[in-house]
Amino acid sequence: MIQILTTYGGLLLTAMGQTLLLALCGLFFACILGLIFGLLSVVKNRACNIISIIFVDAIRGVPMIVLAYFIYFGIPYLLNTIMGFGGVTLSALQAGTICLALNCGAYMAEIIRAGIESVDKGQMEAARSLGLPYWRAMFRVVLPQAIRTMIPSIINQFIITLKDTSILSVIGFPELVNTAKNVVANSFMSFQVWAIVAVMYLIVITILSVLAKQMERRLNRGRE
Amino acid sequence: MALLEVAGIGKSFGSTAVLRDISFTLNEGEAIAIIGSSGSGKTTLLRCLNFLETADTGSITVGGETLWSADDIHTQSEAAIRKKRLHFGLVFQNFNLFPQYTALQNVMLAEQLLAKERPDYKQHKKEILAEIEAHARELLADMGLSDRAGHYPHQLSGGQQQRVAIARALALKPDILCFDEPTSALDPELTGEVLRVLRDLAANKTTMIIVTHEMKFARDVADRILFMDGGVVVEQGPAKEVIDHPKEERTRQFLASYGK
Numbered sequence: 001m002i003q004i005l006t007t008y009g010g011l012l013l014t015a016m017g018q019t020l021l022l023a024l025c026g027l028f029f030a031c032i033l034g035l036i037f038g039l040l041s042v043v044k045n046r047a048c049n050i051i052s053i054i055f056v057d058a059i060r061g062v063p064m065i066v067l068a069y070f071i072y073f074g075i076p077y078l079l080n081t082i083m084g085f086g087g088v089t090l091s092a093l094q095a096g097t098i099c100l101a102l103n104c105g106a107y108m109a110e111i112i113r114a115g116i117e118s119v120d121k122g123q124m125e126a127a128r129s130l131g132l133p134y135w136r137a138m139f140r141v142v143l144p145q146a147i148r149t150m151i152p153s154i155i156n157q158f159i160i161t162l163k164d165t166s167i168l169s170v171i172g173f174p175e176l177v178n179t180a181k182n183v184v185a186n187s188f189m190s191f192q193v194w195a196i197v198a199v200m201y202l203i204v205i206t207i208l209s210v211l212a213k214q215m216e217r218r219l220n221r222g223r224e
Numbered sequence: 225m226a227l228l229e230v231a232g233i234g235k236s237f238g239s240t241a242v243l244r245d246i247s248f249t250l251n252e253g254e255a256i257a258i259i260g261s262s263g264s265g266k267t268t269l270l271r272c273l274n275f276l277e278t279a280d281t282g283s284i285t286v287g288g289e290t291l292w293s294a295d296d297i298h299t300q301s302e303a304a305i306r307k308k309r310l311h312f313g314l315v316f317q318n319f320n321l322f323p324q325y326t327a328l329q330n331v332m333l334a335e336q337l338l339a340k341e342r343p344d345y346k347q348h349k350k351e352i353l354a355e356i357e358a359h360a361r362e363l364l365a366d367m368g369l370s371d372r373a374g375h376y377p378h379q380l381s382g383g384q385q386q387r388v389a390i391a392r393a394l395a396l397k398p399d400i401l402c403f404d405e406p407t408s409a410l411d412p413e414l415t416g417e418v419l420r421v422l423r424d425l426a427a428n429k430t431t432m433i434i435v436t437h438e439m440k441f442a443r444d445v446a447d448r449i450l451f452m453d454g455g456v457v458v459e460q461g462p463a464k465e466v467i468d469h470p471k472e473e474r475t476r477q478f479l480a481s482y483g484k
Contacts, residue, residue: 122318122320125276125316125320126316126320126321126389128276128309129274129309129312129314129393130309130334130392130395130396131306131309131310131334131338131396132333132334132337133306134302140333141322141333145323145324
């Protein structure tokens, strides 16, 4: 165990850094996508609602590993070979970010929709009766309340997405699982390596959970 | 000329007619109470006046300007309606204060956001915001809530919350203040403190429409009473006359249930 840590510790830590980088990139765009599609699903416009439903259902209906293969191999093949653009390449980080953003974005959209719908309709009505335009009422009055109820689900989704980065080892992104596989191949010490990897994930996610709890408590101040 | 003219308002939800041909007028400085049993369409009428629901027929005129007409599509666009809402202030049964803002912020919010649209906002931001805050504090003082300005809604009693809501509705100086059963969510003791505020407003000649179940209050404070049943105005007239000597049989039945 000590031997693994001294020999490969630095390598695994770097890989953890890559995992976090990928998760961060993915989550950033997932939040944007989630907010856009979440809002599209609550506005009073049938076309917008349908666009949101199609996005969420399409992404939820495809396993992430298929999505990863599709984006990393399928899209460049479509553009270069079938449509003849040529020279389009996606790095593993880019493909991984897109994949996580789409996948997590779809779930975030659902969380945001549910959060907005959980806010009493009277809030929107009160804001509108004061002459606030719809979007201003949404961002100043409804969303701040919705976010409080959404925080636990969002944190949960963040943790799932952080763990889902491991799936992107299949497109060769040098994140923790991918690197660990190589370390096992070199050292033949499966038990030790995977135990270390598991503990590394556990530590990072525990830290995230604790931070999340603190943030939740802060946001819940001033609420009955 | 009447400040508010409501003519032929009708509204159906699906095949259920909730309002049928509602017409009445309201003079400046007058308070009108709308009474009637639950489901008689009182609240829907108020919501139509505040454009929270869109009526199917009729028109709404304030100060000679037709704010909304079922026959004129130009009066129905979202942008057109937004500004017209400001003619009316609305106080809800459940207060609907914004929980993430303090009492003071609740009162200031709409005015602050509206001020951003003023052309001189950027130059005189500080003065404008100071003015708005002073106005809001004054309104809270009128409601007897000076010492509660920094409190969040959940730290206030129901009666205090409703008084903040009234201050909030008054902030944009609406022509007509509408109350949707303002005391129905309050216990009798708190009802008293909100009704006192309403009495003061009436004494100061605030133009008001009050949907209420408080018959004694309606009789004493309102100038006129509108009795609604089944989506129509059954009877309207001077408050004391309607309560003490109702002309219609249905009105008598309704008032009898209040032991009057």
